[in-house]
Amino acid sequence: MTTLSLVGIGSGNPDHLTRQALKTLEAADVILLPRKGGEKTELADLRRMIAAELLTTAPKIVEFDYPLRDADTPKYLDGVNTWHDALAAIWQDLITTHVPQGGHVALMVWGDPSLYDSTLRIADRLIARGIPLTVNVVPGITSLQMLTAAHAIPLNTLGDPVQITTGRKLREDGWPEGISTVAVMLDGNCSFQHLVPEDLHIWWGGYVGMDQQILIEGPLAEVCAKIIKARADARASIGWIMDIYLLRKST
Known part of the structure; x- marks a missing residue:
């Protein structure tokens, strides 16, 4: 039996790793480290720094390239499922290659x-493919937590629910009925x-x-307009951007 630990590492600040995250990574036999293309080398570099400088042990580091998702697939979910199948095949190959007799594999998750x-x-x-796997999740600080903390605001208003959605759903469906606060993730189109x-x-x-x-x-x-310009300028300067936002109706 192989243990796969999915370890949340927060949103870019190594100070935000929990003690549980560090202990789990230190206990791993192998750490899988994804590379997401040249423009996002900072993300891989952060993971490399965590493994090299913050851990008191030296698990084996195995890097792999992330497959690209086909954005031209007519149906969005079909493209995502094909992409996930490709990632599952890569993980399966890495696990069977590097811990063929079972062991502890960890993956740092943004x-x-x-x-x-x-x-x-x-x-x-x-698991559906028959890989004998136990999955362990270590929670991490999320970008949503970082956003509300950075702006020093509560996530919700008193007595009201919050909806977390994507930019695509916000464009397609508009503002959700009966909701005063919407958190939007994965929005590349403002x-x-x-x-x-x-x-x-x-x-x-x-x-x-x-x-x-x-x-x-x-x-x-x-x-x-200020946000759209700031986002475009940052992406042009750095080569990539990860952003998130909270919208709230005045009452």
């Missing part, structure tokens, strides 16, 4: 493995610009928790 991340779904695919901005306030953050952190907040009608 943010938290259970919040808008697909590592758990990929692990389920391995979907807030398609909303009627009156009575909406936005708290936006790019690279939250990292040295490059950028924060903008204010009435959507006033800061919409």
